[in-house]
Amino acid sequence: MAEITAFAPAIAVLPFVSFLVALFAGKYLPKKGALAGILAMGGSLVLSLLMLYTVATGHAHQSTLYTWVGGEAVPYELTFGILLDQLSTLMLVIVSLISFLVHVFSLGYMNDEDEGGLPRYYAELGLFSASMLGFVFADNLLMAFMFFELVGLCSYLLIGFWFREAGPPSAAKKAFLVTRFGDYFFLVGVVAVFATFGTAAFGGPGVEESFPHLAELALDGEASVNTFGFAPRTWFTIVGLLVLGGVMGKSAQFPFHTWLPDAMEGPTPVSALIHAATMVAAGVYLVARMYGFYALSPTALAVIAFVGGFTALFAATMGVVKREIKQVLAYSTISQYGYIMLALGGGGYVAGVFHLTTHAVFKALLFLGAGSVIIAMHHNENMWDMGGLKEEMPVTYYAFLSGSLALAGIVPFSGFWSKDEVLFETLIHGLGDSPLLLGAYAMGLLAVFFTGFYTFRMVLLTFHGEPRSDTARDPHGVRWKVKGPLAVLGALAAVAGVINLAPVAELTGAHIDFLHSWLFHGPEGLNGEHYEELLEGVAGYHAAYPLGETLTMLASAAVSLGLALAGAGLAVALYRGPEPVEHTDKLGALKTVLFNNYYQDEYQVWLAEGLTARVARAADTVDVSIVDGVVNFVSSLSLFTGDRLRRVQTGIVSNYAALLTLGLTLLLVAFGVMQGWFL
Amino acid sequence: MSNPWIAIGALTLVSIIIPVSMVVVSALLRPSVPEQGKTAVYESGEVPTGDTRIRFNIQYYMVALLFVVFDIETVLIFPWTVIYRDGVQQFGMAQTLVPMLVFIGVLVVGLAWAWRNGAVQWVKSTRARDTAGSTE
């Protein structure tokens, strides 16, 4: 049975092959490469499920595929390898599933709409999936980094897919540059990990030296690593924060979130893929992947939790006033990833992964639903031009509603269970000796209210009331290629929560918190149990239940559900009826601030233009006047000398003979004097 | 022991100074009377005709070159004939005769080529042809 893992690389290779096929032969294929992509992703999905099963039967697996730097002379090895454990196989299934559905949906969104450049589209989609899958099963930090960068590149290509228009190329550039900024820190972090531990392996069965494990031993004084003169804990915090730079860039956490709303310029299926399963998920997945390392540093955890909580609230408030449906979804993505970060920082490893899973499902659903609406609205994304679409497109409506309920966190949809667990975990750890977490928790809790509000505002404006434009009155129909994925995801969004019904398990005593037990039974050093020990023992996280365990949990659930319902209720109250009013106008100046995203873009633009550009200009001046001056001087000197030398070549042969004789004589005299021939 | 190069250096110096000083002194003393006859080429008292740069017929060179080739061939063959008998006794016929045959063979190939390409065919220059044509 263990041999099946030999096929694991194929999970990433299949989409890569589809990339090649679409790139070179896409023009000649009937669906311009879509079918190749769908087949490849189907294959990857089946293989991922197989791997999941293999891991479930207790065959977690790690193997090194290729060593590209290694041997006796170098102090460390750089390798490519795969690590299949509970976390990575789960993620593989999510990514391949979403990607598969996005490919199918693209048939409806791209092919049926007669978009140009389809082979390029499917090729990039294939490469995107391949890189993400490669990132997920990477067994060391360096390989992860390389695929991480590939993911960034592909998202750049896809966001800028319609590169002839004004917006997309600029958005693509922004996404690329902002995430790249974070990745600088990541790269430094990778180097720091190598320099410190001599290995960047995540661990896994059969891996003796993984860097989280070495870090753990170093803290106990059982291993010595190079910490560059810092105390081990301080140094590990620094390294962790460096890597976190990359995470925050990719997962669009404050203050690197600005690229994500702009990334809506890309085709909608791409947005679904970016938000649900690939690009943005890559960041938080990395934190989960090396959780054993972060768990050693309470400071890093607190930073993660705070950034997450703040981003959750911050983005949710901005989502409240947006007009375009995809903009709302974009801010909701930022906000939801904030929750995942909050969970991971707050000691809720399982909760974080759980929310990552459910979010992948319902956010893909919402984006594909939005895509369906956009098709229907002839690519008009303004919600104020919509309305009343419920009657025209019931499948989309119900699927979208299911996703929205999950997003808002209404019981019993999947989002409720995961978000509740996120908040609960943070709360209990905050109450137990880590009061800082309570602040993060408060922000997360408050964000629940806003989430409920903007979600239902979006649903109501889009689907309810009277149609507010001609296109809304007579929308464009959508076909099975669109409805199919929506139906699948709609059902999943409703029920995906069952994989981890922690509160129900607590109440009934039945063991139905499957995800919990799943993640707790990973390979040594990579499982939830180990992380919990680390959190307890090293980071000093303790759970505290002021009202008793069950009651605390119920109270927490009740509070978050209540807030979500309140937000949703407010939205319903405000935007109900056939002709909703733009209530956000009443916010006055606050709306302007919110609408302008707290002037985040402005200050970053100022940073880029006012500060960086000025520094750059100063540097440029130095460069132009001094460095270039020297360089130019050297080159003009060369050319001048060359010119002089050219003139020696007069073209008169007697001159040549004279110079030749002169040169020889010079040589003879010089050597004669030097060697003393004349003495 | 003084350095013998000093004597050589002194000799060089003197041999440069004497002619230069003679030219300079005479240039200072003599009257300057430019005249055409002084600048004319001296041809044993004859009145010079034409330019100093005359183009000779290339054929002279051709014949001269062929002559040199066969002259040197003769120079090589003479000693060979003198030692031929001893050489045959000592090294055998092949070692003694064959190299010279090869040598002559190569020359024959060259001569044949030159002959065929008109090296020994007397070609009149165009001017010579023109004057010959006008007299007829």
Next chain:
Amino acid sequence: MITPEWAAAAPTLVLGVTALVLFAFDSIDPESSNNPVLAGIAVVGSLAAMGVSVAYLVAGVGDPAVELYGGQLVVDGMALFFQVIFTSVTALVALASYDYLEDMRHQAEYYILLLLAATGMSLMAAAGSLAVGFVALELASLPSYGLVAFLKQNRGSAEAGLKYFLIGALSSAVFAYGISLVYAVSGSLLIDAVAGSVRNAGQPGVLGVGVLMVLGGFAFKTASVPFHFWAPEAYEGAPAPISAFLSSASKAAGFALAFRVMTVAFPIEGVVGAVDWVLAVQVLAVVTMTLGNFAAATQENVKRMLAYSSVGHAGYVLIGLAALTGTGDGGLVLGAGMIHLLVYGFMNTGAFLFIALAEYWGVGRTFADYNGLARRAPLACVAMTVFMFSLAGLPVGGGFVSKYYLFAGAVNAGVWWLALVGAVNSALSLFYYSRVVKAMWIEEPAEGVDVSSYPSTLYAAVITAAVVTVVLLPALGLFSGFAFDAAAAVLF
């Protein structure tokens, strides 16, 4: 070893016999310009000679060295290695000339001179005495003068031929005088015997002048400063295939003789008291590299640029001698010089043959005339790009590896500054080489140039040279062993 012993000289003999066959053919039919047969004989002859020398090299005929005629000829690994270079360049040039000479007169004479020159070069590589070396050098030079002036009606060609001849005569005189001085000191012309008697010879001044003058003779043949003046003119005026032949094969021949004479006859530890010729070569190497590259950078004419770059490359190869300081691995650096000449034989020949192609098309001579050529003849331009980058030392062709060997050898011998000067010059050379590439690929095509025909053999020669240049990048490992062994055998 080989029996009979004289068969070791087979590469030279094959070339000479091919020349005689051409003589015979032309004697039978002097008026016709039967192009395919003439070119065919020349190509087959030089390929046969190449085959023989490669076979000898692989079979190890030169190990131990075969001495013929009382040491007048020495056939060893180095001689065979250089013969491979000469014969392959000759074959390429003969092949390319078929199209280049189309409808010209005196074609037979052209091929005859080409093969006679090749014979002379082959003899230079195997010369075991200074006298043979001198005669062989003249045998290689005299046909070259004629070849440069082959385009009789073209003033540039005739002028270049005359200049080449005059400078050549002067240099030969210097060389012969140098030989006579060496003979005066050592009492022998055999280079082995010279080596024995120059150690602690009585008249250091006479020996020193002699050695430097001999070195001057080599500098002429290899187009090194200050004997390089003929090179730009001759290469520019000559028919382009002949420029290729001279700048590759003829230069290599000069180095073949120089390597043998300088290392065997004047071992540096024996003559350092009389003349530190390694220092002289170091000076020449630096000056040659720098002057060649700097002058090339300011040229507007592509052929002339290549001519100067060829001077620059002579400077690189001089490192092979200049780094024989006694420290480090002499065989490595001398072998590196040989390898560079091999690679250079292909890439430089190819570059000049591309010029021949351009001349065939009637494309002008300056960089600007090459604008947009890639759109009309992409294949040839790819080949030219390979040559240019390989000449500059980028890792697209063997030029990268051979330069690397040279510089590594120089560093190894403790003369790191030579490697540094070489590297700086390489960087500068990238500037002017890339100008050609830029003109061909990036600039807009000029009006009025019509690439109507694609001469097959010229193309074949260019492409072959390009393929070999590229293949030599990975395959150099196979050849380098021969070169290093041969160099080490000569040195010790």
